[in-house]
Amino acid sequence: MERKLLLGVEAIGQAAVDAGISGVYAYPGTPSTEITEYIQHNKTAGERNIHREWSANEKTALEAALGMSYAGKRAMVCMKHVGLNVAADVFMNMAITGINGGLVITVADDPSQHSSQNEQDSRFYGKFAMVPVFEPSNQQEAYDMTYEAFAFSEKTGLPVMMRIPTRLAHSRAGVVPKPVLDENLLRLPENLMQFMLLPAYGRKYYQNLLDKQGWLEELSEKSAFNNYFEGKEKSLGIVCCGIAYNYLMENYPDGNCPYPVVKITHYPVPKDMLQQLENECDELLVAEEGYPLVEEMLSDFFGKGTKVSGRLNGSLPRRGELNPDHLAKALGKELEKPLEMPETLVGRPPSLCAGCGHQDTYDALNEVIADIGNGRVFSDIGCYTLGALPPYNTINTCVDMGASITMAKGAADAGLSPVFAVIGDSTFTHSGITGLLDCVIEKSNVNILIVDNETVAMTGGQDSSAKGRIEKICEGVGVNPEHIRLFVPLKKNHDEIVRIIREEIAFNGVSVIIGRRECVQRVAKMKKLNKVKKQA
Amino acid sequence: MKTDIILAGVGGQGILSIAASLGAAALNENYYLKQAETHGMSQRGGAVVSHLRIADHPIYSDLIPTGSADLILSVEPMEALRYLPYLSPEGSLVTNTAEFKNIPNYPELNKTFEELAHKISIIRIDADQMARDKGNPKASNMVMLGAASPFIAIHDDIIIKGIETIFREKGEKIVNQNVEAFKAGRAFALQK
The missing domain is CATH 3.40.50.920 (Rossmann fold)
Structure with a gap:
């Protein structure tokens, strides 16, 4: 087979397709995003029309993959390390149910926190759940181990975790692929109660998992990968x-x-x-x-x-x-003193793109904050988190997906007023809706700004599950339509945006203020794609 | 044979097409290659770096050890300086002189480069201007690759083949403009 130049993540995507998966399930997150994108653009995956749409979050992704495994087919799930916190409920329990069709969970860790809130090590989750973990050392191993992981999953009856760090995920090397395998046929589990974790069943299955541990250790001992x-x-x-x-x-x-x-x-x-x-x-x-x-x-x-x-x-x-x-x-080796960085050098942190709508939203919000004081803006994870840096210095928190709304609620419960939550469209559908429901039920005095750029922007412009649905979701959850406000984040609308925010602060209850303008990077990306399509 | 290259720039400047051209060239020659990229948050206008390693023997680390890079190739002058600790004392630095000022405190760099020129071999080139002269401002990257090519242990004809592979989809005109940009950059460096 011909050697291909692949990123670690691409090697994993290629191996999953070659191993005959019938679906990939994922929510974008650096450094895992390109696995799913690679499969979305892969020819074999297209011809087989395997599942390759984005999921609303990591938990829905992993559960859907477990359903595909229940039906006897092979599935792959991809996420960044903190995504596994979101999916931890199903992850811990699927170790106990076991799998039917081979199931591989690729978790991309981010040591040094290049693009993450922490550098947690997913191997601990693997050990916690007592499932096999593969941790390739290079791109070829990433391919080979993923290719074998599906058969290993079926052999042991357990999900297998592929753990990769950023440096392997985003480094390219020559990879020699293997033959493409057929997909599994539909096949129900032999025991139709295999996925039933009522305590009486759960106890028995947990014992089965414990009993398997000695065998898993034996397999590790004999593994060609150790x-x-x-x-x-x-x-x-x-x-x-x-x-x-x-x-x-x-x-x-x-x-x-x-x-x-x-x-x-x-x-x-x-x-x-x-x-x-x-x-x-x-x-x-x-x-x-x-x-x-x-x-x-x-x-x-x-x-x-x-x-x-x-x-x-x-x-x-x-x-x-x-x-x-x-x-x-x-190892005690003496290193020669390298050249030094000149003192004149300054840092160049990431920043919002020229023309980004978040800038206009923060300019308006800052004008309001100037009157009411700092320390009231709870925020979330996405490009808009860069609003914590100069020249904006607008937002005060970024903890985990969806925490802007719920932390704002808690602060409001404590008596802080007014409070803001700033959350992106995709983060809102990932984990913001349930928090909004809490606010609605208790009529919390919160001002929720949904900064809607109609895409998952930070990870490179993937489709957002929120697209065209935000107002309806908010209405459906029970927000008073009079307090669902819309603006277009543009410089010329500055006074209008400030006025809307001020009006909603004056209202004691749940306000949702939606600033909608498509991400400038996404606009450019789609233009490019359409141009390529036209030429083809 | 081995060439370890630090590729530096600012997110969005497209250092990855330089890496891709060299990658295609290395693959054609059956060389081993590892190339670590920066994806994610820094791509939003932050400092980005790629470690590119080419050798005729297997390569272990995706990262270049400090003090051992043969070349720093930077498409932006300040970013060229950020990775100096990686450069071998015998290494070379090739940088674009066109500054990318997206920060308020961008420093004056001329004096720093003059001092540095006493210690290491440096080539500074206004790649943006040269690319404009050649009719495609976007080909500034390929001017830079051309200027760096004398320090890379792959024959320039093979690198040109790599460039042709990478830009093939975009049509003959774009391919030619990028190859011309490469040649202009290479000629500039060889005169120095």
């Missing part, structure tokens, strides 16, 4: 998880690391391999991308056993993504 590399120098044994292996080997360009190394890319951890390493070596170094999961498992609580170094004892940094220099230092 390796023991011999080394002559036994003063140190090194455990590398996922891409940390690359950063170790970068320090030995000829491929000869003198120390014995266990490379882990398939969890649960291979116990015997680790035991052999501990037997042979004086002390251990654990290098893993993310939180110190394996290091904590191997670390000796009472300090009487083998010394284990890594992120916990400062040999490697406690937070942030690793790199070859970190490993060099941990």
Whole structure:
């Protein structure tokens, strides 16, 4: 097969299609978005017309995929790490029901928080749910492991988590693909009560999951994806998880690391391999991308056993993504002093695009805030979060998807008035609607600004589930139509926007103010796409 | 053979088409390649960087270790300076001189570059102007790739093939404009 130049995320998308999935389910989130986009543009996926639309959020995505698995077909779900918090309910419980058709959940973690609120490590979720986790170290492994993960899921009867960090997700390399497999046929579960978690069933299935753990460890031990590399120098044994292996080997360009190394890319951890390493070596170094999961498992609580170094004892940094220099230092190599960054250099943070409607909304909101004081604007996750930075400094919070509305409600409950929630259209349909329902039921005194740019903008302009529906959703949830207000965020409408906001502050109850103008990037993207279509 | 390149710029300036052209060239030659990109939040006008590694042997790390890049290729002058710690003492810096000022405190850089020129090999080129002269302002990237090409261990004919592959969909005229831009940038660097 011909070698293709693919991003890690694209390799995973290609492998999922080649493994015969009948659907991909996802909500956009950096660094996972391009998996679904790749499948949406893939020829085989188009010819087979597999499911490849965006879901409203990660929970609906994972549940729909579980339904597809119930029906016997293979499904893939993709999300960023914090998306798994949203989908955690179904994730924990599907480990107990098990699967029918192969089900793979790709979770893209973001160490160093390039585009995220935190750098949580999804392997902990895998361990928590007691399901197998694959953590490829390079693009070819990302392809190979995804391709095999569906069969492995069917063999073990469990969902499999593919865990990748940003650096693998968004790095390109040559990948050799495998033959395209047929889709599974429709096939109901043999036990029609398999997905019934009434306590009487749930207890039994949980016991089944516990009973499987020994077998999962055996499979890890024998897995082609876990390796023991011999080394002559036994003063140190090194455990590398996922891409940390690359950063170790970068320090030995000829491929000869003198120390014995266990490379882990398939969890649960291979116990015997680790035991052999501990037997042979004086002390251990654990290098893993993310939180110190394996290091904590191997670390000796009472300090009487083998010394284990890594992120916990400062040999490697406690937070942030690793790199070859970190490993060099941990191995005691002297690094030459590099050239310095000139002092004249200044930062260049991201900013709202020229012509973006959020600018006009924030200009108007700032004029109102000047009268009522700072500290009252709860916000959310999207491009508009950049309103926290100069020159706007408008918003005060960004915690998790949908929290703007519910935090504003809580602050209103506490007596703060007036309060604002600023939320995007897609974030609103992702997790804002239920919070709005709480506000409506209690007639909370909140002013909710839905900044509607008719797309999921920050992740590159995907279709928003909210498109054309926001007023109707708000009305349906029970917001008084007189207090659902609409404006177009343009400079020339500044006075009108300020007036609308002031009028709604004066109303004691739920106000929804919608500022609608399409994202300038999305407009440009669609123009380009239409041009290509016309030419074709 | 190996060439480790830091590609720098501002989100939206399109450093990825430079990377894609070199990627296509490397693939044609059956070289190994790794190319780490910046996606997400920084693409909204922030500083973006791509680590591009080409070699005739397998490459482990997606990231270039500090002090070992052979080349910094920047489409914006201030961004060229941000990644200096990655550059090998024997490495070269090739940068566009056209400043992208989307911040209020953009510094004066001439003195910094003059001082730096005593330490490392630098090529500064007004790629935006040269691209305009060649009839396609958008081809500024390819001027930059041309100016950097003498420092990349792939034959220029192969890189041109890579450019042709990347722009093929857009038609012959666009392909030719980008190839001409590449050649102009290369000629400028070779005269220096």
